[in-house]
Amino acid sequence: MPTHPATPIQFHTFALSGHSHRVELLLRMLELPYTSVPVDFANRAQKNADFLQISPFGQVPVIVDDGVVIWDSAAILVYLAEKYGDGRWLPVDPHGKSEVQRWLSVAAGAVVKGPMAARINLVFNVPCDMAQAHDVANTLFAVMDEYLQQRQYLAMNLLTIADLAMYAYIAHAPEGGIDLAPYPNLMRWLGNVEASRGFAPMPKSRTGLWANLEE
Numbered sequence: 001m002p003t004h005p006a007t008p009i010q011f012h013t014f015a016l017s018g019h020s021h022r023v024e025l026l027l028r029m030l031e032l033p034y035t036s037v038p039v040d041f042a043n044r045a046q047k048n049a050d051f052l053q054i055s056p057f058g059q060v061p062v063i064v065d066d067g068v069v070i071w072d073s074a075a076i077l078v079y080l081a082e083k084y085g086d087g088r089w090l091p092v093d094p095h096g097k098s099e100v101q102r103w104l105s106v107a108a109g110a111v112v113k114g115p116m117a118a119r120i121n122l123v124f125n126v127p128c129d130m131a132q133a134h135d136v137a138n139t140l141f142a143v144m145d146e147y148l149q150q151r152q153y154l155a156m157n158l159l160t161i162a163d164l165a166m167y168a169y170i171a172h173a174p175e176g177g178i179d180l181a182p183y184p185n186l187m188r189w190l191g192n193v194e195a196s197r198g199f200a201p202m203p204k205s206r207t208g209l210w211a212n213l214e215e
């Protein structure tokens with residue numbers, strides 16, 4: 001397996017997208033050469049015919065690596081970890097792999113329905129049932145807080161793509177009006193990810209930053 005691509009990976013991204021941020025974290029932590037291609041969400045460029053050629057749902061993130069196009073953040077994390085990472089980012093043994101997959105599933109489920117939904121409601125004015133989003137988020141955070149009581153990381157107690165996939169929308173949950181203070185173990189885990197080599201934060205957003213983004 002190559003440890004680096006021959007030419008920089010093209011990374012189609014939007015700066016305030018947690019799905020993009022998780023990919024950017026892995027690109028940085030693996031020290032891979034990449035070129036960011038910002039997608040102009042203000043002008044809905046994600047739904048342009050050209051972009052739909054590489055992303056059929058019209059969403060970021062997408063990467064193009066030596067002509068290979070991959071869309072969907074979980075698919076990209078798995079690809080990069082398998083191709084350029086050592087076994088630590090996505091363990092090869094069945095138990096380790098299943099622990100990572102479990103959190104990738106949560107990142108596409110409760111994280112999207114809870115903290116992400118609440119954040120994009122307040123920041124981008126995307127409609128949602130806020131009470132339900134807060135409820136999903138607080139149930140998720142309570143489960144994670146207990147799970148993390150004796151752990152530093154989510155899967156096999158090692159930094160893996162599971163942590164990167166879960167990080168951004170939880171760290172930015174306060175932008176959706178969700179307080180993280182009742183979850184000290186969860187906050188400690190956020191700090192562990194932030195202390196990792198190559199970490200860079202997603203920019204903070206404020207309420208009403210960008211109304212009607214996804215209309």
Ligand SMILES: N[C@@H](CCC(=O)N[C@@H](CS)C(=O)NCC(=O)O)C(=O)O
Pocket residue numbers: 014016017018019020046057058059060061071072073074108214
């Ligand atoms: N399942 C996808 C979801 C990606 C996603 O929801 N991307 C959002 C930004 S965070 C997007 O591009 N939204 C624009 C749109 O749907 O028009 C993934 O994991 O990559």
